Amino acid sequence: MITHKNISLFFLFLLLLLVLLNFYTAISWLWFIAIVLIWLGINAIGSSRISSDYHVKAYCNNSSETEKKIAITFDDGPSIFTLEVLDLLKKYDVKAIFFCIGKNIEAHPEILKQIIADGHLVGNHSYSHSKFFDFYNAETIKEEIEKTDQLLERFTSGKINFFRPPYGVTTPSIRRALKITGHKVIGWNIRSLDGGTKNKELIFNRIIKRVSPGGIVLLHDTASHSVLVLEQFLQFLQQNNYKVISIEELLNLNAYGIER
Ligand SMILES: [Zn+2]
CATH class of the missing domain: 3.20.20.370 (Glycoside hydrolase/deacetylase)
Incomplete structure (x- = not known):
């Protein structure tokens, strides 16, 4: 289910993955910014749509x-x-x-x-x-x-x-x-x-x-x-x-x- 908790955990996982990858090969910092911006965007939509059940049922x-x-x-x-x-x-x-x-x-x-x-x-x-x-x-x-x-x-x-x-x-x-x-x-x-x-x-x-x-x-x-x-x-x-x-x-x- 797409909830604030699930989405945040998923994006945290992605960030950690990038940090690990960064040890092997140089990852552009733009990737980190893109992930945070997408997370913020999903949050904005979830918060403003009452039917999304994003924060609360x-x-x-x-x-x-x-x-x-x-x-x-x-x-x-x-x-x-x-x-x-x-x-x-x-x-x-x-x-x-x-x-x-x-x-x-x-x-x-x-x-x-x-x-x-x-x-x-x-x-x-x-x-x-x-x-x-x-x-x-x-x-x-x-x-x-x-x-x-x-x-x-x-x-x-x-x-x-x-x-x-x-x-x-x-x-x-x-x-x-x-x-x-x-x-x-x-x-x-x-x-x-x-x-x-x-x-x-x-x-x-x-x-x-x-x-x-x-x-x-x-x-x-x-x-x-x-x-x-x-x-x-x-x-x-x-x-x-x-x-x-x-x-x-x-x-x-x-x-x-x-x-x-
Ligand atoms: Zn009102």
Whole structure:
């Protein structure tokens, strides 16, 4: 399996081999640099692709699902737009999961309360969602996860089991932090990129092109254009006989636990 550990061991072995070879015949130093650069390149790809399982196992879909069933996830709230999202979900009788940022829960605790009251699930999406989150050490990441868990668990029926790393980037420090906290990483396989563009047509077409049985959709409850696309998307699902089920049912995992 291509994991950070396996790849690193393999490249270390290659380096040692070159060092040994160097005793018999002069090896150009360019070979050493090339090996390190390839290792760095593989690391960059593995870290930025949540579905690669490079650092951490991430649940990104249910590939054995054959029926038209998908799960919808929202990241980065709670925000003032979450209320519009909740209204739409109610209108179409759809349940979703919200991966919340700790500092946004502190700003909008009443909105988090509403999410839970409406029957949706919640998960942990770090406390700060800092641009530098991927450079944090394991201890800081663990503290962020625990702080956000405490904020969420004031409203949930049990301990938070799901974590979604900011930007979907994983690192060795995140792996070490999660080993202690015990959270499962929930990814996605249908990304709307609604955080990158405001073009509703583009976002909508991007999602519907990728929809397939067992999929997990990533949306954001932080902007008005995302809310407009959501209504279009929910209509599309209805017209195409897609059923939105909870992430728990899709992955056969529990969002909350009594004890970890
Ligand atoms: Zn995010």
